[in-house]
Amino acid sequence: MEKVAVLGAGSWGTALALVLNDNGHDVWLWTHLESHAKEMNETHHNKAYLNNVEIPEAMTVTSDLAEAVKDTTALVFVLPTKAIRPVCQQVKNVLDHKVTIIHGTKGIEPETFKRVSEMMEEELTHNYFDEIVVLSGPSHAEEVSIKQPTTVSASSFSETSATHAQHLFMNDRFRVYTNKDVVGVELGGSLKNIIALGAGISDGLGYGDNAKAALVTRGLAEIARLGTAMGADPLTFIGLTGIGDLIVTSTSQHSRNWRAGNLLAKGGSLDSILQEMGMVVEGVRTAKAAYHLAKEKGIDMPITSGIYHILFEGADPQAMVDQLMTRQKRPETDEIHEMLKAYYLKQEN
Numbered sequence: 001m002e003k004v005a006v007l008g009a010g011s012w013g014t015a016l017a018l019v020l021n022d023n024g025h026d027v028w029l030w031t032h033l034e035s036h037a038k039e040m041n042e043t044h045h046n047k048a049y050l051n052n053v054e055i056p057e058a059m060t061v062t063s064d065l066a067e068a069v070k071d072t073t074a075l076v077f078v079l080p081t082k083a084i085r086p087v088c089q090q091v092k093n094v095l096d097h098k099v100t101i102i103h104g105t106k107g108i109e110p111e112t113f114k115r116v117s118e119m120m121e122e123e124l125t126h127n128y129f130d131e132i133v134v135l136s137g138p139s140h141a142e143e144v145s146i147k148q149p150t151t152v153s154a155s156s157f158s159e160t161s162a163t164h165a166q167h168l169f170m171n172d173r174f175r176v177y178t179n180k181d182v183v184g185v186e187l188g189g190s191l192k193n194i195i196a197l198g199a200g201i202s203d204g205l206g207y208g209d210n211a212k213a214a215l216v217t218r219g220l221a222e223i224a225r226l227g228t229a230m231g232a233d234p235l236t237f238i239g240l241t242g243i244g245d246l247i248v249t250s251t252s253q254h255s256r257n258w259r260a261g262n263l264l265a266k267g268g269s270l271d272s273i274l275q276e277m278g279m280v281v282e283g284v285r286t287a288k289a290a291y292h293l294a295k296e297k298g299i300d301m302p303i304t305s306g307i308y309h310i311l312f313e314g315a316d317p318q319a320m321v322d323q324l325m326t327r328q329k330r331p332e333t334d335e336i337h338e339m340l341k342a343y344y345l346k347q348e349n
């Protein structure tokens with residue numbers, strides 16, 4: 001049994017804390033709001049974020065960060081991307097030993113284009129950990145919390161750290177693979193949220209399965225294009241944290257990104273939708289980051305660009321679809337084909 005602190009008591013933090021609790025660990029779930037900790041301790045439910053399950057007695061819910069991180073072997077950061085830097089700064093003030101650092105956050109910082117592990121490294125420095133582990137894959141909190149079979153990847157430059165995360169989380173309903181492509185795993189997990197917003201928009205406009213399949217497939221081509229330019233292994237994008245997560249987020253009604261896109265297409269304003277949902281919709285800020293990053297790097301991302309214009313410039317979703325469909329004629333063959341060829345060649349050898 002190990003003491004593990006989960007930082008962030010939203011839906012995903014709560015679901016991951018439950019997995020760790022099932023595995024017999026001493027789990028401390030930290031929320032920055034004293035009132036939230038009090039409510040969860042009194043009601044044994046996380047009403048605002050994941051009300052369908054009971055918080056077990058064995059799990060400690062606290063708003064005291066120093067108590068939470070004391071004597072831990074691992075910290076699991078499960079926060080919105082914009083809360084990563086401030087919480088790392090708070091952790092730095094109270095952590096006095098080395099731990100395995102794991103994060104389950106899916107986003108890119110729009111101002112710097114940094115991935116989450118890069119932001120964490122900048123804030124925490126290597127005094128407190130060896131290499132960060134990214135836990136990512138097709139995994140809705142609503143299903144993990146009721147023990148539906150789920151598979152994810154634990155990705156790190158350090159095999160020891162990845163294996164530690166795998167050991168902490170893996171059980172017969174939550175299968176964890178290790179993975180070395182941190183860049184590909186983080187970018188796949190973040191960029192798929194933009195395409196999921198697009199899938200929600202497509203459904204909201206009344207389009208069918210053909211349109212959604214096209215969005216997912218051509219969306220993957222865009223993700224791979226930007227991802228490889230940023231140093232990712234292209235094969236990662238046909239794995240769990242690429243196509244796997246893209247499928248689940250674009251097709252599931254659990255997805256907050258899909259839901260936000262769906263409401264947008266039906267005429268809601270972005271601000272009111274985000275306010276009403278009350279949970280983080282990471283694809284919004286990531287669309288801003290990816291749009292500007294792609295522009296800077298000269299990478300063609302027409303779907304991402306259309307979604308950016310809908311989100312931030314009030315473009316009409318229907319007009320964006322028309323624009324995508326009537327672009328210049330071109331062959332389909334591109335890096336997706338090259339990736340698949342490389343993958344099958346690798347399997348044969």
Ligand SMILES: NC(=O)c1ccc[n+]([C@@H]2O[C@H](COP(=O)([O-])OP(=O)(O)OC[C@H]3O[C@@H](n4cnc5c(N)ncnc54)[C@H](O)[C@@H]3O)[C@@H](O)[C@H]2O)c1
Binds near residue numbers: 010081141
């Ligand atoms: N929900 C899922 O199924 C799921 C699955 C995989 C990954 N993720 C990723 O996990 C991350 C967190 O998502 P979530 O679904 O748990 O979000 P959520 O909206 O359900 O909860 C966010 C939590 O962060 C807290 N928070 C917000 N700002 C904070 C701050 N400045 N300091 C401290 N705490 C703060 C909120 O109080 C809340 O407890 C996101 O990057 C998301 O993409 C979510």
Ligand SMILES: O=P(O)(O)OC[C@H](O)CO
Binds near residue numbers: 106245255281
């Ligand atoms: O609910 P979403 O859209 O934030 O997606 C949650 C997870 O990332 C799915 O793997």
